[in-house]
Amino acid sequence: MPQLRTRSEQLNRHLRAAPQLFERLRERIIALDLPPGAPLSRVELMAEFGTSVTPIRDALQRLAEEGLVEIYPQHATVVSRIDLAQAAQTQFLRRSIELEIAATLARAADHATFDALRAILARHRAALNDLTEFKRLDMRFHQAMYEAAGVPDLWALVRSRSGHIDRLRALHLPIAGKAKAILRDHGRILDALEARDTAAAQRAVHEHLSGTLTQVAAIAKRHPEYVRQS
Amino acid sequence: MPQLRTRSEQLNRHLRAAPQLFERLRERIIALDLPPGAPLSRVELMAEFGTSVTPIRDALQRLAEEGLVEIYPQHATVVSRIDLAQAAQTQFLRRSIELEIAATLARAADHATFDALRAILARHRAALNDLTEFKRLDMRFHQAMYEAAGVPDLWALVRSRSGHIDRLRALHLPIAGKAKAILRDHGRILDALEARDTAAAQRAVHEHLSGTLTQVAAIAKRHPEYVRQS
DNA sequence: GCTGATGCACTAATGCATTAGCGTCCCGAA
DNA sequence: TTCGGGACGCTAATGCATTAGTGCATCAGC
Numbered sequence: 001m002p003q004l005r006t007r008s009e010q011l012n013r014h015l016r017a018a019p020q021l022f023e024r025l026r027e028r029i030i031a032l033d034l035p036p037g038a039p040l041s042r043v044e045l046m047a048e049f050g051t052s053v054t055p056i057r058d059a060l061q062r063l064a065e066e067g068l069v070e071i072y073p074q075h076a077t078v079v080s081r082i083d084l085a086q087a088a089q090t091q092f093l094r095r096s097i098e099l100e101i102a103a104t105l106a107r108a109a110d111h112a113t114f115d116a117l118r119a120i121l122a123r124h125r126a127a128l129n130d131l132t133e134f135k136r137l138d139m140r141f142h143q144a145m146y147e148a149a150g151v152p153d154l155w156a157l158v159r160s161r162s163g164h165i166d167r168l169r170a171l172h173l174p175i176a177g178k179a180k181a182i183l184r185d186h187g188r189i190l191d192a193l194e195a196r197d198t199a200a201a202q203r204a205v206h207e208h209l210s211g212t213l214t215q216v217a218a219i220a221k222r223h224p225e226y227v228r229q230s
Numbered sequence: 231m232p233q234l235r236t237r238s239e240q241l242n243r244h245l246r247a248a249p250q251l252f253e254r255l256r257e258r259i260i261a262l263d264l265p266p267g268a269p270l271s272r273v274e275l276m277a278e279f280g281t282s283v284t285p286i287r288d289a290l291q292r293l294a295e296e297g298l299v300e301i302y303p304q305h306a307t308v309v310s311r312i313d314l315a316q317a318a319q320t321q322f323l324r325r326s327i328e329l330e331i332a333a334t335l336a337r338a339a340d341h342a343t344f345d346a347l348r349a350i351l352a353r354h355r356a357a358l359n360d361l362t363e364f365k366r367l368d369m370r371f372h373q374a375m376y377e378a379a380g381v382p383d384l385w386a387l388v389r390s391r392s393g394h395i396d397r398l399r400a401l402h403l404p405i406a407g408k409a410k411a412i413l414r415d416h417g418r419i420l421d422a423l424e425a426r427d428t429a430a431a432q433r434a435v436h437e438h439l440s441g442t443l444t445q446v447a448a449i450a451k452r453h454p455e456y457v458r459q460s
Numbered sequence: 461g462c463t464g465a466t467g468c469a470c471t472a473a474t475g476c477a478t479t480a481g482c483g484t485c486c487c488g489a490a
Numbered sequence: 491t492t493c494g495g496g497a498c499g500c501t502a503a504t505g506c507a508t509t510a511g512t513g514c515a516t517c518a519g520c
Contacts, residue, residue: 016475042499052477057500058291065295073246074483074500089381093327100326151319157391247502272473282503287474304474304509 017051021059029068029079030166036081036226040069068163081228084216087164094158095209098142101149102201105193113148114194120144121186128179141186171219171226181211247285251275252292259298259309260396266311266456270299298393311458314446317394324388325439328372331379332431335423343378344424350374351416358409371416401449401456411441 028034045056060077063069070080105113124137139159146155185208192201220227258264275286290307293299300310335343354367376385415438422431450457 018475053500054476054478058475061288061291062295065292071500072484074498075485076499086383089383092330092379092381093384093387096326096330097323099330100322149322151322153316153319154323157323157387161387283474284502284504288501301474302510304472305511306473 017049017055018058018062021045021049021051021055022062025059025063026066026068026163029063030163030170032167032170032226034079036079036167038079040077040079042077066160066163082164082167082226083228084164084220087168087216090158090161090165091209093161095206097151097154097158098145098205098209099202101145101151102189102193102205103198104149105145106196106198106201109148109193114190116148117141117144117190117193121183121190124186125183128183134179138182167226168216168219171223172215182208247279247281248288248292251279251281251285251289255289255293256296256298256393259293260393260400262397262400262456264309266309266397268309270307270309272307296390296393312394312397312456313458314394314450317398317446320388320391320395321439323391325436327381327384327388328375328435328439329432331375331381332419332423332435333428334379335375336426336428336431339378339423344420347371347374347378347420347423351413351420354416355413358413364409368412368416397456398446398449401453402445412438 025034025040034040040060042053042056042060046053049056060069060071064071067083067086068080069077071077120137120141124134124141127133127137143152143155146152185204188204189201189208192198192204255264255270264270270290272283272286276283279286290299290301294301297313297316298310299307301307350367350371354364354371357363357367373382373385376382415434418434419431419438422428422434
């Protein structure tokens with residue numbers, strides 16, 4: 001993780017062009033506002049953001065490292081198609097980490113940790129009808145487990161690799177009862193952790209993270225132009 | 231993972247300046263040829279590699295994303311100190327993934343996979359006295375497991391995050407019998423996988439990956455100037 | 461008269477703008 | 491169907507603006 005060293009760097013970070021461009025483009029790609037296959041013309045981006053090519057190049061290179069854009073040197077830069085293999089590997093990654101986090105917390109988490117997680121879960125339950133807040137607290141719950149297990153950077157890692165999965169989620173149809181299932185899963189995980197039952201906690205994590213990508217086949221058929229043929 | 235699209239890109243990739251600079255600098259940092267704290271002056275690098283600042287800037291930014299250099303804007307760019315917290319998190323990451331890989335392979339690997347792993351292990355045993363080949367085959371064994379489990383990109387991910395650990399390894403004293411312990415561990419893992427004994431395979435993986443960072447405290451005391459004070 | 465602090469100017473290094481060079485793809489003609 | 495020319499746009503080079511750190515000079519206080 002690049003840390004912020006000086007006070008002025010903290011102030012300037014949001015003034016620097018390239019990171020801002022990266023974030024804004026990333027959001028638009030993940031929201032499918034920039035759909036897979038869309039060309040990313042540097043001259044258009046120059047006009048839109050009022051910068052020169054250098055910050056744009058930097059942002060596009062970072063996006064390419066996350067797999068969200070593909071740069072064909074000397075030819076073009078386009079939004080990448082959704083790579084189901086990459087999405088599956090990221091899901092494997094996340095499941096691996098969170099299973100191990102569950103084992104760690106079941107063994108060694110203290111009361112303050114459980115209190116913090118319960119507090120998040122309570123707020124999460126209260127946000128059942130506020131979709132953006134619900135999503136935020138969903139992530140917050142997982143992030144808190146990463147931090148409690150001493151691996152906060154791995155949360156950032158998983159997030160940074162989730163571009164393809166996030167785009168699949170954006171194509172998901174809203175499923176009735178999905179939110180309640182999430183709350184139920186989080187509650188089960190927490191109960192098992194507090195009971196120091198490693199196996200139960202891992203089962204709950206496994207189940208929680210297995211349901212996410214059930215519709216992929218249907219999505220791939222509904223939007224073949226969005227999915228990489230491989 | 232950025233994939234190579236066109237034939238000529240594959241050819242030119244090794245001609246492009248920035249990736250070459252990145253690789254060479256990375257090797258020198260990991261080998262401690264460029265020790266923590268060493269300044270990376272653009273003008274010196276320009277003179278040394280015969281390019282302009284743009285490829286150098288690209289390479290340094292990629293190194294910064296991997297945590298191997300720290301860029302203080304308008305001031306300096308230096309090789310980062312070894313971050314023990316980051317190293318521990320990377321080790322957690324690797325252990326998490328390989329435990330899950332072990333579960334996957336114990337459940338579903340076929341004979342061809344085991345044959346391939348046994349072949350690598352045999353060559354590995356034969357390379358007991360060739361250090362560089364031994365290290366190469368060590369990595370090859372793990373990489374083969376990632377590939378067999380269907381997550382080849384996660385191997386690249388772990389590798390790319392291993393900079394701090396690799397530098398710790400470079401400071402390790404050679405331990406008598408270390409190589410034989412590695413071979414024994416790999417053999418145990420493979421035996422358990424072939425016996426479809428998930429628990430035993432995971433125990434073997436856990437033990438194999440636990441011994442790596444035993445000397446950290448001693449190293450931090452021997453080379454305090456190399457380690458980030460946190 | 462001496463010591464310490466404050467302020468200003470200078471140096472150095474990065475981010476960004478601008479420009480040149482060159483490879484790739486497309487399209488039309490043979 | 492194949493080959494060549496041209497447009498497109500990505501990489502690299504060069505120059506400029508901004509900013510952090512440093513050192514010296516000046517001034518106030520003892």
